[in-house]
Amino acid sequence: MTYVAANQDPFKAIADPNRRRMLDLMFEESRTVGSLAEALGISQPAASQHMQVLRLAGLVDERVEGRRTFYSVRAVELRTVADWIAKYEAFWTEKLDTLETHLARMKN
Amino acid sequence: MKDIVISRTLAFPRAMVWAALTSSDHLAAWLMPNDFRPIPNHAFTFKTDPAPGFDGTVHCTVLEIIEPERLKFSWRGGGIDTVVTFELREKGKETQLTLSHAGFAGLSNLIPRVALGFGWKDLLSKKLPAYLSAHFPK
Numbered sequence: 001m002t003y004v005a006a007n008q009d010p011f012k013a014i015a016d017p018n019r020r021r022m023l024d025l026m027f028e029e030s031r032t033v034g035s036l037a038e039a040l041g042i043s044q045p046a047a048s049q050h051m052q053v054l055r056l057a058g059l060v061d062e063r064v065e066g067r068r069t070f071y072s073v074r075a076v077e078l079r080t081v082a083d084w085i086a087k088y089e090a091f092w093t094e095k096l097d098t099l100e101t102h103l104a105r106m107k108n
Numbered sequence: 109m110k111d112i113v114i115s116r117t118l119a120f121p122r123a124m125v126w127a128a129l130t131s132s133d134h135l136a137a138w139l140m141p142n143d144f145r146p147i148p149n150h151a152f153t154f155k156t157d158p159a160p161g162f163d164g165t166v167h168c169t170v171l172e173i174i175e176p177e178r179l180k181f182s183w184r185g186g187g188i189d190t191v192v193t194f195e196l197r198e199k200g201k202e203t204q205l206t207l208s209h210a211g212f213a214g215l216s217n218l219i220p221r222v223a224l225g226f227g228w229k230d231l232l233s234k235k236l237p238a239y240l241s242a243h244f245p246k
Contacts, residue, residue, distance in 0.1 A: 102138040
């Protein structure tokens, strides 16, 4: 599979209302492209194309059962939020240490 | 989803801590270079080294400034749109400083602002917080 940089941008991936709706549906339960196409009232090739964009953005996981492939929202992407918070927590802890040092210097 | 809250007691008088938090020079010394001014609605930036996904500039606006108790400013940059609040409480000769950095929920790459309003409300308000607290307990 060829990964195109632009396609990996999750922001671009969900800029499309159909893809957002697909993610909504997949968040409820894992889905095949066919069932998503039906739910959205779009053609299967169109749904496949949307799914490809979501896959390249790393937003979905796939699971093969017999001849069918089920897609679900890749929850690990949500880790980003937790990572950010951990980073900022470390940032502020360090900065508050520096503040204490700075206050001691102000006093002298 | 919990915000960042860090509280510590500083062995310095409140007026001094307030000064360290509300002067551009002091902020530059302990936090980051900036063009802060202690004026409500003043827009300013903090500058730091760029990192992947972050150009190194934090865009801020003074939201609330109540001497010598509370300083609140917005904090936008590197994909986050958040709010930082400092609260100062006098404890004898010491000062209890509480920092909170809030607004992280719903800011992942998966759920930026453009996603709001298309049935994602439920996801943001219930599912994501539930997922995060189950998988990343504080």
